[in-house]
Amino acid sequence: MPLKGKVGESIPRVDAMDKVLGKALFAADFRMEGLFHMKVLRSDRPHARIRKINTERAARMEGVVRIFTYKDIPGKNLIGIINKDQTVLAEERVRFVGDAVALVVAHSEREAERALGKIQVEYEDLHPIFDPEKSLDSTTLIHEKGNLLYQRDIVRGDVEKGFSDADLSIETIYSTSMLEHTYLEPDAGVAWIDEKGRITVYASTQNPHYDHREIVTSLGIDPSKVRVIQATTGGGFGSKLDITVQCFLALAVYYLRRPIRLVYTREEAYLATAKRHPLIMKYKTGVRQDGKIVAMYVDILGDTGAYGSYGIAVAGRAAVHATGPYHVPHVKVRARMAYTNRPFCGAMRGFGVPQVAFAHESQMDLVAEELGMDPFDIRLLNAFEPGSETATGQILKDSVGIKDCLQRVQEHSKKIKEEKASPGRLSGRGIAAMWYGIGNTGMKNPASARAELNHQGMFALFTGAAEIGQGSDTVLCQIAASEMGIGVEDIRLIRGDTAITPDAGATSASRQTYISGNAVRKAAARLRVMVLENASEFLHVPVKELSIEDALIKSIRDGKTLTTLEEVAARCKHEGKKLIGEGFFDPPTSTLNPETGQGIPYATYAFACHMVDVRVDPTTGEVDVLRVVAAHDVGKAINPTNVVGQIASGVAMGIGQALMEEFAPGQTGSMREYMIPTVKDVPVIIPIIVESPEHTGPFGAKGVGEPALIPTAPAIINAMNRALGVKIVNLPAKLERVMKMVLKGSGAVG
C-alpha cells in the first residue's frame, strides 16, 4: 500500500489528534509538584519616572515567596527582536500603561495577586505622547536615541517626471487602527530546573530559539544552562514573537530553583502584549489615460508605541509593498515609525502589508472609476509578470501568479451574478489584489533542520519551527516524507526544543513552509543519500540504481524490494555509523540600499486576489459580507486542505479588520470590547488555489499564512464604496461610521 502524506495530499494534520481529544498540552495545562505562581505588577502610568519601588509590605504578605524588580536581573535588562529598547522589568522609567515593573512569586495565584496591590511604586509623571506626528516634533524623548524609530526610503526612477507624464493623479490620505491579535490562548508558561540542571521554560511562543537568546542575555549565563520548549501554542498571529512570560519565569527560577507558573488573564494579554501598528498613509498615484500607472508617491507614518518590537520590519515591509503587485516606473516612498506612550506595536499577520493594501487597492479603484475602467482590467494592465521590475529594482523571475489570480477571480465574477440593489438594501462588489514577500525583508533569515534514522530504523525529524496552529508540523512532515520515500506516520517529529532542535528562526513572515521546508527537504535528501550509500555497500548495487519507496529500499530497474530501512540501520549500528542528514536554507536576498531602498528584499512572493459581495442596510448601517472568492498563488499546495484553512482564516480576520476591530488603549480591556468575527460574520468562502511553482521553493511551494488575510479588507471596502457611493479612508468601517456616510451621502468620509 502506498504510504500516506506525500506532498499535495490533504492528510489530517499530525497535531490534530491530541487536540480533538483535549490532550494537547498548552502551557497553562502543565502541572507539576510544588508549583509556585507568578503575577506581574504593571505600570498604570503612560509615561513616568520611577522614584522608588517599595516591596517590603508586599513581601510580608501571606504566601509570598519572593518579589523581583530590575535590581534582581543579573544580566542585561534589555530585550527586543530587532532593536533592543525594552526592559524586562522597568528601571527608571515606564513608557506605557502595562510596562512590567515587578514580579511576585507566591504559593498560589490568589496570594500573588493580593501582594501586587501592596507594592508601592513612587512615580513622577512625565509628559505622555499619544500621537506619532506630535512625537516627532516633541522635545520630550521617549527613548534616548530620539522618537523616530526608523525610516525607510525607496526611490525608483524620477517621480516628478512620472507625475508630469501622467494624465491624471489622485491623492488620498488613509489611516488604519491599532489592532489586537486576540489569539484564543492567553500567553502562558511554566519553568523549572530540568534533570540536567538547566533553567527550562515551557511556553506559548512563536520563536523558542529567540526566547532562549533573550533569557541567556538577561541572566548573563551560559547558553547551555537554558532550555526553551515550545508548548502547544493557541495561536499567535505575530504577537507571540515578542517575549511575554519567558524572561520573568527564567529570572524567578534562576533564584528559586523551583517550578513556577505564569498565566496571563485575558485582560493582561490585552494590556501587555504587542498590537498591530496603526498607519497613516498619504498616497498619490499618477496614471495615463490608457490606465497605465506611471508614478506613485507614498508617505507612511506609523505609531510603534512604547517599544520597537517589529516596528522596523513593519516600516520596511510596508514601504517595499506600497505599490501593490503592480509595475510602477517612478516611485518615491518614505515610511517612518515613531515612538509614543501607547501600547507597543509589533508583528501582526502581514507586517504592514494589510495596511498598505487597503491604501493601494483603494487607489486602484479610484483610478479605475475616474477613467471609466473595469477594476479587473486596470489591475491586469498594471500587474506584475515574469520579467517585471519592482520598486526596489528586483526583476521577478518565475512564480508570478498575480495575473492568474485576477483572471480566476474574474471568471467567477462573470459566473456569479451580482446582488441587485433593492429599496432599503444597497449592494456592491469589490476586488482587491496583493503581493507578499516570503521571509524577512532584505536580511539573512535562515532555517536549519535535521533528519535521523536511528539504529532501529525509525525516522526522526528535528526542527525548531514553531507550530502555532498554521500547520507547519504537518507540512514539514509531508516534505520529509516525500523526499525520504516514507509515510508521514513513520515520522517522529521533534519540534521547538532548544536543547535538541536546530534553530529554524521565527514562525513569522509566512516563512516556515518555504524556508524550513527547504531545510527539511535538504536534510531528508542528505539522509536518503546516506542510507542508499550504505545499502549499496552491502547489496553491491550502485547507488544510482537504488531508491526508497514506501519505506523500503528498492531497485530502480525492476522495482523489487532489496532491503529495509531497519536492515540498513542495524548494519550501521554494527559499524558504529550514525545516519544523520542536516539541512540549511537561507533565501537569496540582498540588503536594501539605505537611501534608495534598491535591492532584493525577498527571494519570492505570494500573490492573491479576493472578490467580495456586500449588502448594506442603509437604515441601520449594517454591513453583510455575502461572499468572498479568494484566489491565492501559493506556488505549490503541500496540503490543500491546510491551504484552504489558511484562506478561510485570513478572510475571517479580514472581515474583522474591515468592519469591527479597533483597539483603544485604556478602553479596550476584554473580548467584550474587542469584537472578533463569530461564525455568523463569516460568509460563503470560495477558495481558489493557484499553483505557479517557485523553483527555489520546496516542491515549488511559497507561503500563504499572511497573504490569506491581506486582500479581504480592501475588497470589502471597495465593495462598500460602490454600494454606498462613498470613499472610505479609515479602518475599520464600523457601524456608526457607515451610518454617518449614509446620512452624508457621497464624498470622502471615514
Add this chain to the structure above:
Amino acid sequence: MKNIKISFVINGKKEEREIPPNISLLKLLRDHLGLTGTKNGCEAGECGACTVLLDGRPVYACLVLAPKVDGKEIITIEGIGEEGKLHAVQKAFLAHGAVQCGFCTPGMILAAKALLDERPNPSRKEIEDAISGNLCRCTGYLQIVKAIEASGKGGKGEV
C-alpha cells in the same frame, strides 16, 4: 470560607469533592479534577473555550459556580471519545481540517455534540446558532461548519 461537599457525575464517573464554595466549574475541572482539556480563554463568558455539557446542555464552565453542579452530570472533552474510538464530531474535525491551534477545539466539539444529540441532521443555520458563542481566531469557521455538517449527515464524520 468553609469548603462544601458536592457530588456529581463527571464523564460517566461518580465523584465527590470538598471545594471552596466560590470557585467556578472551570476551576473545578482544571485545577481540582485535572481535566485540562477544557480551556480558559477569558474567564468571562466571552470566548466559549470552556464549553462543557451540564446535563446535556452546553454551558460556559467559567460562568457556572461549582456548587451548582451538585447532583448533576458533566461531560468534558475527555469524556466523549478516545483514540480508536473517536466521537463522530472528533473524527469529522480531523478529516475536514477543522483544527488549527486547537485551543477552541474542545469547546467547539462539545457545542457541536450538544447540537447533534438534539438534532442529528442540523441545518446550516442551526449549526451556526449552536457555535455562535464559540470564538475561533484561526479557522474562519469554514472547515468547522463543514465538519459538523458531515458528522450530522454521515453519522461517522468521514466523507
